[in-house]
Amino acid sequence: MSESPYTQLARLTAAIEQRAEAGNWEDSAALTQELLGLLQAGHLPPATAADRPALEAAQKSIAAITERAEPLRDDIARLLKAFG
Numbered sequence: 001m002s003e004s005p006y007t008q009l010a011r012l013t014a015a016i017e018q019r020a021e022a023g024n025w026e027d028s029a030a031l032t033q034e035l036l037g038l039l040q041a042g043h044l045p046p047a048t049a050a051d052r053p054a055l056e057a058a059q060k061s062i063a064a065i066t067e068r069a070e071p072l073r074d075d076i077a078r079l080l081k082a083f084g
Contacts, residue, residue: 005043006054012038013061020068028065 003011012035019028038044047055 004051004054005038005045006047006051006058008038009035009044010054010057010061013058013065017061017064017068020065025072 012031016028016031016035019025019031
């Protein structure tokens with residue numbers, strides 16, 4: 001049986017989180033492209049109660065990714081400002 005779309009969502013966000021924590025932004029970006037493909041292709045059917053654990057896991061990973069990415073965003077903004 002293939003992986004459900006919501007399990008894929010949780011798996012991809014966890015993998016992105018893991019790579020972001022390691023500072024591996026290139027691999028994170030590649031996985032983000034895969035995640036975007038899942039989201040944009042309409043592969044996510046209406047969620048059911050069985051999807052709740054995967055959705056909660058994805059939400060947790062997204063929060064961690066955001067927290068990790070904010071300092072990177074700020075560093076990039078400072079670099080851009082320095083270059084005018």
